[in-house]
Amino acid sequence: MKTAGNIAIILVLGIVLGFIGRSMRTPAPSGPGPDDIVHTNEVAPGEEPLVTDSTEIANDDIARPAPQTTPIPGLLTEFELTERSGETVRSEDLKGQPYIVSFFFTTCPSICPQQNQKLKTLADKYKGKGIKFLAISVDPETDTPEVLREYAARFNADADQWLFLTGDLLYIRRIAGDIFQQPVNKGFHTERFVLVDAEGNIEGFYSWPEPKQMEKLEQAIEEMI
Template structure:
């Protein structure tokens, strides 16, 4: 009996202590830090100085604004393998086909560029241009692009290989040609742009029917 009484007393004390601890935690959470309390962030290690010295520094009344130079792109300019600057305005008046690639790509890019070679052979001498934009511009300098283009017999006037700043190329892909691109990453689509600079359509080159439709669309534009 005495053992049972002791056990009951211990359980009762535990319940009381639990209720008291819960009440204290609720009061602390509801009141928040006082102006004199030091507020620590999760990035502060024990023994280090806190990043925020008091609760008054937590509030930030500044409204975040995008930089003024971050307007949505509607035009572009990139460096061609020849070293010359190519602007989107220079391409107006003729249809052109845009693709993204990188010279170090082991499989997909060579197949993709073989498709462009087919287009170049079919429309040789006609008023259509092919743009291959590198998504690894740090590696793909104009010199590297010249050597790579020679492997496919790329005509210097009709098939352009372009490079530039990676961040800028990401924006060109996403904001102008609606293609998600990043370093070493691109889609398997050709973007057909008409003579006025407007996108006519997106064509998945691995699909034979779409590749045929692309050629028909180019022929109609010409």
């Protein structure tokens, strides 16, 4: 009987302690507390936003080409491609004046039209001032000279100043990687303009969506011309 009584007492004590512990336990928070910092897009009345202009967080650092003290065997150093006119354009023909290289494809629905609109702005600003623009297709099977002529007409591209080029895809990939240090593939390209000086050397890579980089590109063009 004494054993049974002891067991009953232990059970009662366990239940009581359980209730006490549950009442002392802190409930998990269902939301931020009064002292918690919450990051939102909203601005409290009377406060200024942390960033008032997207250019404040823009990347304005210009990428420069990797230095090469000696030529690397097997890498292309010259190129030739077919222009929309059907004529062959050689890198040797371009020496003597600076030029900007970009990569695109005519069926690109959004990025390429924006990119080429940036080029049109530059082309109009520097028309007749001794700088050329090269738009090289990364979908050459689609972008025949005839297709490029129709596409270039959308931007009223001057045939002497703004060249639209095509060729074999594998060869274009080599031109992009070996000469202009840009990764491209069919339907894929970077958002960079490559500025080349009159001697055929890369001056820098400029990201056209970045306003500050575009400002620096114009400054570099002004110095070259």
